[in-house]
Amino acid sequence: MTYEPIWGSIIAWYLFLAGLGGGAFVTSVFIRFRHPECKKLIRVGHIIAPVVVIIGLCLLMADAFAGFMHPLRFALLLTNFGSVMTWGVVFLAVFVVVTLIVLIMDFMHKESPKWLDIVGMVMGICVAVYTGCLLGVCQGFPLWNNALLPVLFLVSAVSTGMAAVLLAGVFVAPDEFNTVVSLKKFHFWLPVVEIALVMALLFITAANPSQAGWDSVMTIICGNWAIAFWVLFIALGLVIPIVLEYWMLWFAGHEMETSRTGQMISGFSDLGVLVGGFVLRLLIVSAALPITIVQPWIF
Template sequence: MSFEPIWGAPIAWYLFLAGLGGGAFVTSAFLRWRHPEAVNMRKAGHIIAPVVVMIGLVLLMIDAEAGLHHPLRFALLLHNPFSVMTWGVVFLAAFMVIALVVLLLDFLKKRVPAWLEVAGVVFAVCVAMYTGALLGVCKTFPLWNNALLPILFLVSAMSAGAASVLLVGALRFAGEFEVVGLLKKAHYCLPLVEIVLVAALCFITSYNSTAGFDSVMGLVCGSWAPLFWLGLVIVGLVAPTAVETWLLFFAPKEFEESSKARMVSVGVDACVLVGGFLLRYLVVMAALPVVFVM
C-alpha cells in the first residue's frame, strides 16, 4: 500500500512564489515587446523572478526535511524521466539559470538577447504550469487531480507576476507606470479568467467523487468558506476586477493619471497577490483524499 504526501502552508508558499517568479519574468518580456520604454519596470521583473523562486525553493527544502539536511538528495529526482518532479527540477533549474543570467546582464547594463528572453519565457510558463501538475499527480485527492489545475495556476501566476511588476512601477516608476496601458488591460483580463476557472474547478471536482464533493463543500460552505469567499473571491478576484473596471473604463482622465489613482492601483495589485497565495493555500489545505474501505 502506498500513501500520498500531505502538504501544508510551506508548499502553498512555494507554489505561489514559483508561479509569481515565472509570471514576473513573462511580464518583463511583455514589456520589452509592447512597452520598450518601461526599462526600469522590466528590470524590476527580472529582479523579482529569481529572488522569489529562490525563496520558494528554500521553503520547499525546509518542508522536505531530508532535502534540508541532505540537499544533494534532490539530485536523485533526476533519475526518473517519467516523473513530474523530475521535469519540475529541470524546469526550475533551467529557469533559474536563465533568470540569473538575465539579471546579471541588467546589472552590467548589457542588452539581454531576445533568444535568451524567449527561452526564459518558455521555462517560466513551464514552471507555472508545473506547480499545478505537481499536485495533480496525487490521484487520491480529487481537488488536485484535475486537468484544470495547471491551467488555473498558470493564469494565476501570470496575474500575480504582472501585479508584482505593476506594484513596483506604481510605487517607484510613476512615469513608466502611466504608459503601460496595454499591460494593465492584459492584467485586467486575467482575474476574470481565474473566476471562470475556479468555478469550473469546483463544479467538476464536486461531481467526480464523494471526496471531491466534500472538498468543494469545505471551500464554499464549510470551515474554509470565510477564507474562500472573503479572501480569495472578494479580495483576490472580484474587488480588483471591479476597481480596475472603473479605473480603465469609467474614471475621469485627470484622476486616472493622478497619484491617487496609482495608490488605488497599488491596493488592487496587493489584493491580486493576496488572492494568488490564497488560491494555492486553499487548494492545498482543503483537499480531502478518497477513502478506500477494505
C-alpha cells in the same frame, strides 16, 4: 481516521512564489515587447523573477527535511523522469539560470538577447503549469486530479506576476506605471478568466464519483475554508481588482487614472491579486480530501 493534509502552508507558499516568479518574468518580456522604453519596470520584473523563485526553493528544501539533513540526496532528484517533480526541477533550474543571466546583463546595461528572453518566458510558463501538474497527478484527490488545475495555476501565476511588477512600479517607477496601459488592460482580463476557471474546477470536483470531491468543495465554499475563499480569494483577490481596474481603465478620466490616488487604487487592487494568489494555493493544498478516507469501501 481523521485526515491531516500531507502538505502544509510552506508548500502553498512555494507554489505561489514559483508561479509569481514565472509570471513576473513573462511580464518583463511583455513590457519589453510592448513598452520597450519602460526600463525600470522591465528591471523590476527581472529582479522579482529569480528572487522569489529562489526564496520558494529554499522553503521547499527546508520542508523536505530528510533532504535538508542530507543535501547530497537532492542530486537524486534527476533520476526519475516519469515524475512531474523531476521535470519541475529541470524547469526551475533552467529558469533560475536564465533569469539570473538576464538580471546580470540588465545591471551591466546590456540588452539580453531576444532568444534568451523567450527561453526564460517559456520556462516561466512551464514552471507555472508544472505547479498545477504536480498536484494534478495525485489520483487520490479529486480537487487536484483534473486538467483544470494546471490552467488555473498558469493564469493565476501570470496574474500575480503582473500584479507584483505593477505594484512595485507604483512606488519605484510611477511615470512608467502610467505608460503601460496595454499591460494593465491585459492584466485586467486574467482575474475574469480565473473566476470562470475556479467555478469550473469546483463544479467538476463536486461531481466527482467519489464523495471526497463533494466534501472538498463544501469545505471550501461553506466549511472551514469558506471565509478565506469568499473574502480573501473571491472578493479581495478577484472581484475587487476587477471592479477597481475596470473603473480605472475605462471609467475614470485620464487625470484620475494617472494621479497619485489613481495609482494607489491600482496598487491596492494589485495587492489584492497577490493575496488572492497565495490564498488560492493554500486552499487547493489544504482543502483537498483523499478518496480513501471517505470511499464507500470503508464507510
